[in-house]
Amino acid sequence: MKNWTRRAALLGSGAVLGALGYRGLASHNPTLDGAGSTATTNPPGTLNDASLLSQTPVHKHIILKDDPGETLVAALRAEIKEARENGRPVNVSAARHSMGGQAIPLDGHAITFDNGLIEPDTSQGTYRAHAGARWAQVIKAIDPIGYSPKVMQSNNDFGVAATFCVNAHGWPVPFGPMGSTVKSIDLITPDGSLVTCSRTENSTLFDQSMGGYGLTGAIVSMEVEMEQNTRLKPSFTEMPAEDFGIAFIQALEDPEVTMAYGRLNVSRAEFFKHALMITYRATDDQSDLPAASGSGTMSKIASYVYRAQLGNERMKDLRWWFETDLGTSLGGGETTRNSLINEPVITLDDRDDTRTDILHEYFVAPDRFPDFLTLCRDVIPSSYQEFLNVTLRFINTDKESWLSYATVPRIAAVMSFSQEMTARAEADMARMTRDLVDGIIAIGGAYYLPYRPHPTVAQLERAYPRAAAFAAAKRALDPDMIFRNNLWDSYLEQL
Numbered sequence: 001m002k003n004w005t006r007r008a009a010l011l012g013s014g015a016v017l018g019a020l021g022y023r024g025l026a027s028h029n030p031t032l033d034g035a036g037s038t039a040t041t042n043p044p045g046t047l048n049d050a051s052l053l054s055q056t057p058v059h060k061h062i063i064l065k066d067d068p069g070e071t072l073v074a075a076l077r078a079e080i081k082e083a084r085e086n087g088r089p090v091n092v093s094a095a096r097h098s099m100g101g102q103a104i105p106l107d108g109h110a111i112t113f114d115n116g117l118i119e120p121d122t123s124q125g126t127y128r129a130h131a132g133a134r135w136a137q138v139i140k141a142i143d144p145i146g147y148s149p150k151v152m153q154s155n156n157d158f159g160v161a162a163t164f165c166v167n168a169h170g171w172p173v174p175f176g177p178m179g180s181t182v183k184s185i186d187l188i189t190p191d192g193s194l195v196t197c198s199r200t201e202n203s204t205l206f207d208q209s210m211g212g213y214g215l216t217g218a219i220v221s222m223e224v225e226m227e228q229n230t231r232l233k234p235s236f237t238e239m240p241a242e243d244f245g246i247a248f249i250q251a252l253e254d255p256e257v258t259m260a261y262g263r264l265n266v267s268r269a270e271f272f273k274h275a276l277m278i279t280y281r282a283t284d285d286q287s288d289l290p291a292a293s294g295s296g297t298m299s300k301i302a303s304y305v306y307r308a309q310l311g312n313e314r315m316k317d318l319r320w321w322f323e324t325d326l327g328t329s330l331g332g333g334e335t336t337r338n339s340l341i342n343e344p345v346i347t348l349d350d351r352d353d354t355r356t357d358i359l360h361e362y363f364v365a366p367d368r369f370p371d372f373l374t375l376c377r378d379v380i381p382s383s384y385q386e387f388l389n390v391t392l393r394f395i396n397t398d399k400e401s402w403l404s405y406a407t408v409p410r411i412a413a414v415m416s417f418s419q420e421m422t423a424r425a426e427a428d429m430a431r432m433t434r435d436l437v438d439g440i441i442a443i444g445g446a447y448y449l450p451y452r453p454h455p456t457v458a459q460l461e462r463a464y465p466r467a468a469a470f471a472a473a474k475r476a477l478d479p480d481m482i483f484r485n486n487l488w489d490s491y492l493e494q495l
Contacts (some may be wrong), residue, residue: 047096047104051452052356052421054101059088061110068117068130068221076111076218077192080482083109089484092218094132094159097345098166099359100453101486102213108484111218113159120145120226126183129160130221139338143292148229148337150181154261154391155345161185161219166450167211167404169395169412170341171259172227173252176396176406179210183223190217190478199400208473211401213449213487215474231289232259232280233334238324241265244275244392245369245411252394256281259340262392263323264373266309267316268381272373275392276324283334292338309388310355310418357388358417358429361448362436363395363410368443372413375439383432385425386418402470405446405463412448430454437463453486457494468495 048055062079066072076092083090092111093103104110113132118141120127127142136156138149153163153170164185167177175181184198187209197206209216239247241264251257259280264272305322308315364372380387393412398404419425433454437447446463447455461467471492475481481488 047110049096049098049101049103051099051101051358053426053452054099054104056101056104057107058104058110059086059107061112063112063114064131065114068115072115072131072220073188073194076188076220079109079111080188080190080192084480084482090218090482091485092214094134094162095157097158097162099451102450103162103485105484106486106489113161118142120147122147125227126223126225128221128223131161133160134158135160135163136342136344139292139342142226143229143338146229146289147226149341150225150227151175151178152341153178154341154343156342157345160224161222164210164219164222165212165214166448167398167401169393171261171393173257173260173394174396176398177211177401179401180396180398181225182210183225185209185219185223186221187216188218188220190480190482194220204473205477207400208402208470208477211398211403211405212470213403213485215483215485215488215492216477217483227337229289229292230258230282230337231286231334232337232340233283235279235281236324237277237279239275239277241272241275241373242370244277245364245366248277248392248394248411249366249409251277251279254279254281258282259337260394264390264392265316265320266387266389267313267320269313270317270320271381272376272390274320280337280340289336290339292336292342306388310386354421355418356421358419359451360415360417360433360436361451362413362415362440362445363405363448364413364440364443364445365408366411368445369411371443372411372440372445375436375443379432379435379439383428385429385432387415388418389416390414402466402473403449403464404466405448410445434459449487453490457491460491461495467492471495 046055046057047061064072064075066075080090089105089108090111091103091105091108092113094113096103115131116133116137117130118127118133118138120142122145127138129138134156135149135152135158138160139156142148151170151172153168163178164182167179169177184196185206186194186196188194195202197209199206205216244262248262252260257279261278263276265274305315305319309319362372391414393414395406395410395412397409398406419429429452433452434456437455437459440447441459441462474492
């Protein structure tokens, strides 16, 4: 095990994509003809998502910019009423970073919130985020007063309410998913009622909405916990991959560690044999914190190296050297908590119309991490997908969400693939995904639901034991099936 501490902060080094938007549909993809590529433009009357493979017809798409209050609520109620009278679904979203059409209602009313009002309350250590607020707007509002999101995804493009609806997680430790930091939500239910939900008020609906993929209603505002912003310095530890699970948990026993993540090498010759652990601790000097910054020089260099890996095994080896040696020396010095997470997904955009980035995410108990590595070595290299990155994170137990993926403390493995936009690539990705999901379930783990809809209904039910109970509760709450998506249409409706 090689351990060293630098003043360098590894700000981008190909990291990314904790990502997600929320809600879904995906069995209505554009045509993939043989080995030919599919179009990425959307004809009128359709919407797509981050996968570029979920082109879906919608009845209408409206963008609501109203200030939170009676005008916004009235507009949402009007859409729900019209949809119910005509037997159409409704779905509300912000950024549509999901990858299975989870934010696009088939032939329905697609509503995009574009209202980023943030109201901090330093006396309570919280902020109120309205409608379509993005994490970048949260950071912009609370960074000047010395605060930071307690838990957010590792990129700032995503909607705050959307993060709650998929119960996403990030680098802050030792917390559970983002939902654990939400105090309350204001929700418009399928019958048009505006209700406040928290752990003490409408608590069952609160738990169902946390990671409920928008199936319980439309969130119009949220009260969320915030944390003091701090100046941080990173430490880097390189080790055999098999050692990472236990070493990661042991590192997090240090209360001074407040941010942490890991990496695995992805070259085929050394696939998943080596790991890098990055932990952040507060510096002694916490005075005069600089304003949250965006992409730095190292992040832009890392983006170039990240993309250059495509079809280039030597470049994958170079990137691992970049992360474990050069990047740790030249990464840019100390950073703040907010600067570390204030990074847009666009940094790693491939700008290639013939390919698309596809995410997978799997959750395993730390002591089963070696089994996870064996599974991935058996399955992934036998596909012809281009594997670009895996980021490892810690997630504490989530006992609240009905669709919890962390019923015990788990390590999340966020994987990024570059996929050809062809029928053969889609079929290969589907086969590989189902093989991985089978193996993950066999070692007591789970997979994440906002991505491509390749797992089977039976696999979802095995990975999420409360899925059938969630579906039954959804039917009771929404007998007209107003709030729908592909997670419902292709999976939960079958339970």
